[in-house]
Amino acid sequence: MNEPIVLGFETSCDETGVGIVRGHTLLADALATSMAEHERFGGVVPEIASRAHLEAMVPTVHRALADAGIAASDVDAVAVTSGPGLTGALLVGVAAAKAYALALGKPLYGVNHLAAHVAVDELQHGPLAEPSIAMLVSGGHSSLLLVPDLAQEVQSLGRTIDDAAGEAFDKVARVLGLPFPGGPPVDRAAREGDARAIAFPRGLTGPRDAAYDFSFSGLKTAVARWVEARERAGEPVPVADVAASFQEAVADVLTAKAVRACRDHGVDHLVLGGGVAANSRLRALAEERCAAAGIVLRVPSPRLCTDNGAMVAALGSRLVAAGVAPSAPDLGADSSLPIDVVSR
Amino acid sequence: MLVLALDTATPTLVAGLARWSAGDGVTVLAERAVPSGTKHAELLTPAIEGVLADAGLAIGAVEAVVTGLGPGPFTGLRVGVVTAAALADARGIPAVGVCSLDAVGTGARTVVTDARRKETYWAAYATDGTRVEGPAVARPEELGLPGPFTGDPAFAERLGAPVTPADVTTAGLLRAAAPQLADPGSAAPLVPLYLRRPDAVPPTSIKPVTR
Numbered sequence A: 001m002n003e004p005i006v007l008g009f010e011t012s013c014d015e016t017g018v019g020i021v022r023g024h025t026l027l028a029d030a031l032a033t034s035m036a037e038h039e040r041f042g043g044v045v046p047e048i049a050s051r052a053h054l055e056a057m058v059p060t061v062h063r064a065l066a067d068a069g070i071a072a073s074d075v076d077a078v079a080v081t082s083g084p085g086l087t088g089a090l091l092v093g094v095a096a097a098k099a100y101a102l103a104l105g106k107p108l109y110g111v112n113h114l115a116a117h118v119a120v121d122e123l124q125h126g127p128l129a130e131p132s133i134a135m136l137v138s139g140g141h142s143s144l145l146l147v148p149d150l151a152q153e154v155q156s157l158g159r160t161i162d163d164a165a166g167e168a169f170d171k172v173a174r175v176l177g178l179p180f181p182g183g184p185p186v187d188r189a190a191r192e193g194d195a196r197a198i199a200f201p202r203g204l205t206g207p208r209d210a211a212y213d214f215s216f217s218g219l220k221t222a223v224a225r226w227v228e229a230r231e232r233a234g235e236p237v238p239v240a241d242v243a244a245s246f247q248e249a250v251a252d253v254l255t256a257k258a259v260r261a262c263r264d265h266g267v268d269h270l271v272l273g274g275g276v277a278a279n280s281r282l283r284a285l286a287e288e289r290c291a292a293a294g295i296v297l298r299v300p301s302p303r304l305c306t307d308n309g310a311m312v313a314a315l316g317s318r319l320v321a322a323g324v325a326p327s328a329p330d331l332g333a334d335s336s337l338p339i340d341v342v343s344r
Numbered sequence B: 001m002l003v004l005a006l007d008t009a010t011p012t013l014v015a016g017l018a019r020w021s022a023g024d025g026v027t028v029l030a031e032r033a034v035p036s037g038t039k040h041a042e043l044l045t046p047a048i049e050g051v052l053a054d055a056g057l058a059i060g061a062v063e064a065v066v067t068g069l070g071p072g073p074f075t076g077l078r079v080g081v082v083t084a085a086a087l088a089d090a091r092g093i094p095a096v097g098v099c100s101l102d103a104v105g106t107g108a109r110t111v112v113t114d115a116r117r118k119e120t121y122w123a124a125y126a127t128d129g130t131r132v133e134g135p136a137v138a139r140p141e142e143l144g145l146p147g148p149f150t151g152d153p154a155f156a157e158r159l160g161a162p163v164t165p166a167d168v169t170t171a172g173l174l175r176a177a178a179p180q181l182a183d184p185g186s187a188a189p190l191v192p193l194y195l196r197r198p199d200a201v202p203p204t205s206i207k208p209v210t211r
Helices: A035-041 A046-068 A087-104 A113-119 A121-125 A165-175 A183-190 A217-232 A239-264 A280-293 A309-322 B040-055 B074-091 B153-159 B170-182
Strands: A005-010 A015-022 A025-033 A077-083 A108-112 A132-137 A142-149 A153-159 A269-273 A296-298 B002-007 B012-021 B025-035 B064-068 B095-098 B109-114 B120-125 B131-138 B149-151 B163-165
Touching: A005 A046, A005 A087, A005 A113, A005 A309, A015 A046, A015 A309, A025 A046, A025 A121, A025 A309, A035 A046, A046 A087, A046 B074, A077 A087, A077 A113, A077 A309, A087 A108, A087 B040, A087 B074, A108 A113, A108 A309, A113 A121, A113 A132, A113 A142, A113 A153, A113 A269, A113 A309, A121 A309, A132 A239, A142 A239, A153 A239, A165 A183, A165 A217, A165 A239, A183 A239, A183 A280, A217 A239, A239 A269, A239 A280, A269 A280, A280 A296, B002 B040, B002 B074, B002 B170, B012 B040, B012 B170, B025 B040, B025 B170, B040 B074, B064 B074, B064 B170, B074 B095, B095 B170, B109 B153, B149 B153, B153 B163
Parallel strands: A005 A077, A077 A108, A132 A269, A269 A296, B002 B064, B064 B095, B109 B149, B149 B163
Antiparallel strands: A005 A015, A015 A025, A132 A142, A142 A153, B002 B012, B012 B025, B109 B120, B120 B131
């Protein structure tokens, strides 16, 4: 009823997100993206993303306010991704959020992008069970987290030691002649393929490997070698089978490690987040394995898995409810903000 | 009209509060020039709160925002521009952008500021202060202008001429903004003067992992 309205800003990569929530209720999720401008470069160009954030900022705020049916003066608190992410991109959002907070006379919360990916699920499935295990997989991150208290305590269990899972999708898509970003086209191609056609390696799954760390660089190279060998032999490349077998290797490792983290820590709730959590095979395999292990799986809709402003507003809402102190006026951006810093 | 002026196009960020009217010109009430390095985002909002406190005024009293649009190093430049745009949007007041070099020094001069990569951002002005060339970016050795130079003295040696040290000022920003402040409806959208394209080259072919 009297829950505070939080305005959230997200500019850590190529999406300009402005979201508005009231408590756990999503009021608006406005998004502008510079994805198309990066496509011909095969990856996000930070300066192009930063310029696009500046151009899109005020119009995206207007869309969010209109969608929510509120005026800027109705906002009770402002939250913004302070890191991790691309410094130049982050700073556009941080500066904008600081200015809106100053102009509106409202508190400002600089938040962690990864924690916000967890918080967004509360908008769809209600308060998070705590502790939960969270697995965040995107083009920039692959992390396993233990979340005793989303507002104040998040612990890193493991992370990728080389490429993020989403990067592997992008690179495999290029090798297969599929468009950027690689996640959706690989997922589509894989539907027609046989996931057991090729036995691609499962990185860091040996008995002496770090239980919760990931490695996708070797897998990516193995796919490239396999495809190049076919091409050199003048044989056709079975794109659907390669996509399906690659995707299976990623989903297998991710879900096995997430379920193991739940078991090892006696936690029976798993939350997925990040753009790769939109992958259909990852979602299906996670459901299957969680059901078998008696773990409650929570996955936001694909729209909320990718970067957006609502997730930042959702975490801001948690911080306000928990009575966490707002950020200092000299808040900046930290491209490598550690995950145990939920807000700063 | 109470105007908040901002600029983050150089390593010294500027925040100022001034009264402006078409008849009486500019009266600066408070100004802070903060050596910022690459910390514009951290330091700009505290500087704005600082000048408001110095003048004993609240943000709600501000009737227009003026910001430098550069040219300047991109990351810091965007901080000032997006701050001006957001403040003006939240308060429902006009935002006016000016060339930052116009706000450095007065009279006949060539303004030079640091464009990094051993280059300088520059613009040349007539005796009445009108900009006659620039803004542009060049190697100082190739500028071929007689001066007098004003701005970043670090370029004196490579220009082969003295440079009178000067920074962006609140009064300079307001002077440059006067035509737009007189008719805020005419104010152009806040588009930074980047003068350079993003550094990015599309890959020509996929590098094989095997050979």
